[in-house]
Amino acid sequence: MPRNIEIKARLPGGIDALLPHAQTVAGGAAPQHIAQDDSFFRVPQGRLKLREFADGTAELIYYQRADDTAAKASDYVRVPVPDPAALREALVRGCGLLGRVRKQRWLLLVEDAGFATRIHLDRVEGLGDFMELEVVLRPGQTDAQGQAVAEALMQALGLQAAPRLAGAYLDLLSASAGGRAA
Numbered sequence: 001m002p003r004n005i006e007i008k009a010r011l012p013g014g015i016d017a018l019l020p021h022a023q024t025v026a027g028g029a030a031p032q033h034i035a036q037d038d039s040f041f042r043v044p045q046g047r048l049k050l051r052e053f054a055d056g057t058a059e060l061i062y063y064q065r066a067d068d069t070a071a072k073a074s075d076y077v078r079v080p081v082p083d084p085a086a087l088r089e090a091l092v093r094g095c096g097l098l099g100r101v102r103k104q105r106w107l108l109l110v111e112d113a114g115f116a117t118r119i120h121l122d123r124v125e126g127l128g129d130f131m132e133l134e135v136v137l138r139p140g141q142t143d144a145q146g147q148a149v150a151e152a153l154m155q156a157l158g159l160q161a162a163p164r165l166a167g168a169y170l171d172l173l174s175a176s177a178g179g180r181a182a
Helices: 015-025 084-094 143-156 169-176
Strands: 003-010 032-041 047-053 058-065 072-080 097-112 115-124 128-137
Touching (some): 003 143, 015 097, 015 115, 032 084, 058 084, 115 143, 115 169, 128 143
Antiparallel strands (some): 003 072, 032 047, 047 058
C-alpha cells in the first residue's frame, strides 16, 4: 500500500497570503487548481471516500492514519472510478454516507533530496483555508525521514506555529454542524 507523511494546518492568513511564498518554495512553479467533491462513507476502520473532480473523473480512496496533529503516516489506496454516480449510490446504500467535503485545491509539487512532496492549499466550503503537506514515501524511505522533510517544509513555509489539525476536514464540518457534515 502506498504511504505518505502528512501534516494539515489551518492558514490564519489565508491561501492568498501563503500562495506566493509556497510557489517560491516549490521552485516557482504555477499551482494546479483542482475542484474536489469528497463523499465519505461508513466503514469499520480507516476512511473511505469517493473523490469527484470538476471534469467528471473520480477516484475511490481508502486510507488509514492516526488522528494526530504531528506529522503522521498515511497508508492509502486510490482506484480510478469510471461511473462515479453509480458507485456513489451503491456506497450510500451499502455503507451509509457520513458526509461531504467540497473544496478548491491549489497543488504545488516539491522535489527535494529524493523526496516528492505535494503542497495542497485548500479552501474548504464552510471551514476556510488550510494547508496540507503529503511527503510521498518511496521504497527504502522511512517515516522518520518523511517526517523530517515535512517539518522542514513547514519551517520553509513559515508555518511552524500554524494551528495543526488532527483529523479530516469532515471531522471539522461534523463538529461545526453539531455532528452532521453536509
